[in-house]
Amino acid sequence: MKIATYNVNGINARLPRLVEWLDEQKPDVVCLQELKGDGDRLPVKAIEEAGYTGVWLGQKGFNGVAILRRGAEPIEHQRGLPGDDADEQSRYIEAEIGDLIVASIYLPNGNPQPGPKFDYKLAWMERLLTRAETLFATERPVVLAGDYNVIPTDNDVHSPAAMADDALTQPESRAAFRRLAAMGWTDAIRARFPSAKIWTYWDYQAGAWQRDAGLRIDHLMLSPVAADRLVDAGVDKEYRGREKASDHTPVWIELAE
Numbered sequence: 001m002k003i004a005t006y007n008v009n010g011i012n013a014r015l016p017r018l019v020e021w022l023d024e025q026k027p028d029v030v031c032l033q034e035l036k037g038d039g040d041r042l043p044v045k046a047i048e049e050a051g052y053t054g055v056w057l058g059q060k061g062f063n064g065v066a067i068l069r070r071g072a073e074p075i076e077h078q079r080g081l082p083g084d085d086a087d088e089q090s091r092y093i094e095a096e097i098g099d100l101i102v103a104s105i106y107l108p109n110g111n112p113q114p115g116p117k118f119d120y121k122l123a124w125m126e127r128l129l130t131r132a133e134t135l136f137a138t139e140r141p142v143v144l145a146g147d148y149n150v151i152p153t154d155n156d157v158h159s160p161a162a163m164a165d166d167a168l169t170q171p172e173s174r175a176a177f178r179r180l181a182a183m184g185w186t187d188a189i190r191a192r193f194p195s196a197k198i199w200t201y202w203d204y205q206a207g208a209w210q211r212d213a214g215l216r217i218d219h220l221m222l223s224p225v226a227a228d229r230l231v232d233a234g235v236d237k238e239y240r241g242r243e244k245a246s247d248h249t250p251v252w253i254e255l256a257e
Helices: 015-025 044-049 116-137 171-183 188-192 237-241
Strands: 002-007 029-033 052-057 065-070 075-079 092-097 100-106 142-147 218-222 230-235 251-255
Touching: 002 015, 002 100, 002 142, 002 218, 015 044, 029 142, 044 052, 052 075, 052 092, 065 092, 065 100, 100 116, 116 142, 116 171, 142 251, 188 218, 188 230, 218 251
Parallel strands: 002 029, 029 100, 100 142
Antiparallel strands: 002 251, 029 065, 052 065, 075 092, 092 100, 142 218, 230 251
């Protein structure tokens, strides 16, 4: 089973690229982030014509997450991240795919820091850790996939100095991500490529793509049962270079059935 995460940076703006990638790579499950649409602004029909059905949590103009499944319907398992009833941002959804639980995550960016946006990011990460602990305790195969907006180490960024003041590299952000790993979740890309310079995001500014000046912020974290089934993992880098592409590119894993 091939499971991918893809921050599309506006699903309608990137729909041709998304459908193209779905047709060429045929992932079984896709976690999408940053849909920037809701209701009739979500291209559900076009996705169904591409062979996928989904569970959607959209938001007008911002955020938004979804989980797509090829050839069958995903079963919604959790809608929104528990722990703050006042949080109206659409950043988290879970679905059951056979025996798997899959979550699509769009973690807050947190810039500028310090400030309320960074405080919200850290509070959101605490809620995510609580949810991860609950899912971990089920002893089921679980995949927490998405745009974490965290650069885990200096090895995950082209220029640590250039990002030193960014919310994505702050000690508090990295510490929360390490706590997820310490709980027993496996970073699939690092399990496959322990020390390689691998990017999943290239800014639109300053020729970042042309210079290969990227970051690794899109992660698939696996519960122990899921990690035991990990066959392969990778990044579909070339899709970032196509016309009108997202600034992220798809990241994927293959799990044994």
